Amino acid sequence: MSSKLRLGVNIDHVATVRNARGGVAPDPARAAALAQAAGADGITAHLREDRRHISDDDMKKLREHIDIPLNFEMAATDEMLAIALETKPHAVCLVPEKREERTTEGGLDVAGGHNHLKRFVSELGDAGIRVSLFIEASKEQLDAAKSLGAPVVEIHTGAYCDAQTEDDRNRELQRIGKAVAYGSAIGLEIHAGHGLNYDTVKPIAAIPAIAELNIGHFLIGEAIFVGLEAAIGKMRRLMDEARGLETGAK
Ligand SMILES: CC(=O)[C@@H](O)[C@H](O)COP(=O)(O)O
Numbered sequence: 001m002s003s004k005l006r007l008g009v010n011i012d013h014v015a016t017v018r019n020a021r022g023g024v025a026p027d028p029a030r031a032a033a034l035a036q037a038a039g040a041d042g043i044t045a046h047l048r049e050d051r052r053h054i055s056d057d058d059m060k061k062l063r064e065h066i067d068i069p070l071n072f073e074m075a076a077t078d079e080m081l082a083i084a085l086e087t088k089p090h091a092v093c094l095v096p097e098k099r100e101e102r103t104t105e106g107g108l109d110v111a112g113g114h115n116h117l118k119r120f121v122s123e124l125g126d127a128g129i130r131v132s133l134f135i136e137a138s139k140e141q142l143d144a145a146k147s148l149g150a151p152v153v154e155i156h157t158g159a160y161c162d163a164q165t166e167d168d169r170n171r172e173l174q175r176i177g178k179a180v181a182y183g184s185a186i187g188l189e190i191h192a193g194h195g196l197n198y199d200t201v202k203p204i205a206a207i208p209a210i211a212e213l214n215i216g217h218f219l220i221g222e223a224i225f226v227g228l229e230a231a232i233g234k235m236r237r238l239m240d241e242a243r244g245l246e247t248g249a250k
């Protein structure tokens with residue numbers, strides 16, 4: 001019997017729309033409350049160093065007003081560490097960040113940045129925060145994550161989602177499947193996300209050892225047409241179908 005896959009809804013791009021006019025609407029905390037009501041298992045938000053979407057105040061409001069787990073995505077910097085330790089979210093996902101990128105382009109080089117990351121994993125873990133590392137689907141990165149003592153990794157699904165041919169997509173899917181099997185065999189909890197939509201979610205959701213998917217940009221875009229509740233409901237249904245589960249989603 002397959003187990004239910006958790007859906008973390010990333011609300012970054014509600015803030016992108018708000019910031020286009022510099023006011024207070026639409027409010028990411030309101031979107032998070034709606035996502036929770038629609039069946040999200042967690043809320044993900046990325047406080048970027050340049051504050052292009054989510055703000056410090058959004059993080060505080062999310063922490064105060066949301067009952068489901070908050071997954072705080074951040075770069076491994078001292079500024080972000082201090083904010084995370086004050087916010088005390090359920091989880092922190094450490095991600096690579098480049099000021100000039102449009103979105104997160106790749107995974108963290110955990111193997112190469114081992115010494116730099118160690119302190120972040122320990123300090124967050126000691127504060128009772130579940131630490132995850134956003135990485136590419138590679139054995140080298142999984143081994144490095146394990147040796148740092150991170151309990152969770154999130155596999156970057158961007159290359160799989162962006163693949164232009166069926167062959168490339170299948171190759172990426174196989175790479176992810178192999179990494180998930182290896183990561184879970186060495187005792188890591190495996191999450192996945194980035195760029196997932198209705199067309200790409202099922203093969204990823206069908207990988208049994210994945211415990212959580214984080215999905216944002218597509219859901220917020222789709223909500224413009226059908227509303228957030230319907231968009232999340234459909235994603236939930238596709239995930240449940242991929243696991244062969246009865247779905248309670250509308
Ligand atoms: C780390 C990751 O893949 C995303 O969750 C992240 O939030 C992407 O950053 P943007 O939302 O700024 O594109």
Ligand SMILES: NCC(=O)COP(=O)(O)O
Nearest residue numbers: 010193194195214216217
């Ligand atoms: N970590 C991935 C995430 O939170 C959502 O990414 P996306 O669906 O906005 O690309």
